[in-house]
Amino acid sequence: MLKSDFNLKSDSATVNKLVEDVATIKDVVLRLEAKINKIYAAPDFTSSLPTASTQLPLGGKEEVSPVKYKDVVLTDIPCSGTSPQKYARKVLDELFSIEEMSAGLFSKVGHSKKELLSPTRSSLVWKCLEKKFSHSYLRKLKSAVKLSLNQKCRDARKKCKKALEPQFKAAKEENYCTSSSGEEERKY
Numbered sequence: 039m040l041k042s043d044f045n046l047k048s049d050s051a052t053v054n055k056l057v058e059d060v061a062t063i064k065d066v067v068l069r070l071e072a073k074i075n076k077i078y079a080a081p082d083f084t085s086s087l088p089t090a091s092t093q094l095p096l097g098g099k100e101e102v103s104p105v106k107y108k109d110v111v112l113t114d115i116p117c118s119g120t121s122p123q124k125y126a127r128k129v130l131d132e133l134f135s136i137e138e139m140s141a142g143l144f145s146k147v148g149h150s151k152k153e154l155l156s157p158t159r160s161s162l163v164w165k166c167l168e169k170k171f172s173h174s175y176l177r178k179l180k181s182a183v184k185l186s187l188n189q190k191c192r193d194a195r196k197k198c199k200k201a202l203e204p205q206f207k208a209a210k211e212e213n214y215c216t217s218s219s220g221e222e223e224r225k226y
Contacts, residue, residue, distance in 0.1 A: 105165045107133055112166045122171050122179055123186035129166050130187055133159045139194035144187035155191070163187070 105112045110132050117125045130139070134155060142153040144160060154160070167176055167183070176183075 103169070105162055105169060107159065107162055112162060113169050115166075117170050120171075122167050122176060122183050125170060126163055126167055126183050126187055127190050129163050130190055133162060136194045136197060139191045140198040141195075143191050145184040147188055152191075 104114070112129050112132060115125070115128050115132065130144070138155065142155045143150060144155055144163075146154060
């Protein structure tokens with residue numbers, strides 16, 4: 039309400055209404071303060087809050103049982119930030135060789151004919167993620183994690199192709215010769 043909307047001398051009803059509104063607001067504020075003080079006065083409230091010295095994993099669990107594969111403790115792989123995708127890619131690197139990743143996919147995509155990676159070892163990736171991140175957070179990002187791991191497999195395939203490219207080039211040159219007319223002919 040603007041100052042010009044009422045005149046204090048002529049409109050005492052408006053003034054009385056404003057005074058009542060201010061009193062109501064003060065009452066609400068006092069009740070909220072009382073509730074806040076009750077919450078802070080509760081004996082377990084401050085003890086349940088994590089302090090700066092409390093070291094909890096992102097999942098909020100106090101104790102993380104290790105997930106092992108061969109001699110590697112996968113849950114000891116450092117988790118930088120809050121990205122389950124980055125952590126899952128690091129775990130995938132420990133579980134599978136580049137050749138294995140290049141030959142398959144982590145999860146089925148559309149009508150792809152690629153084989154899936156070992157389900158036993160793939161399940162270890164999910165176990166590690168569950169140890170490091172909360173269930174609700176992982177549920178939101180599950181499809182993003184799958185996409186990221188499938189992309190890691192595609193990138194491994196590209197790396198393998200690049201590594202084999204010089205060998206293919208040499209084999210091609212070895213199997214072809216140049217004829218007198220300058221055209222390439224296949225050797226038999």
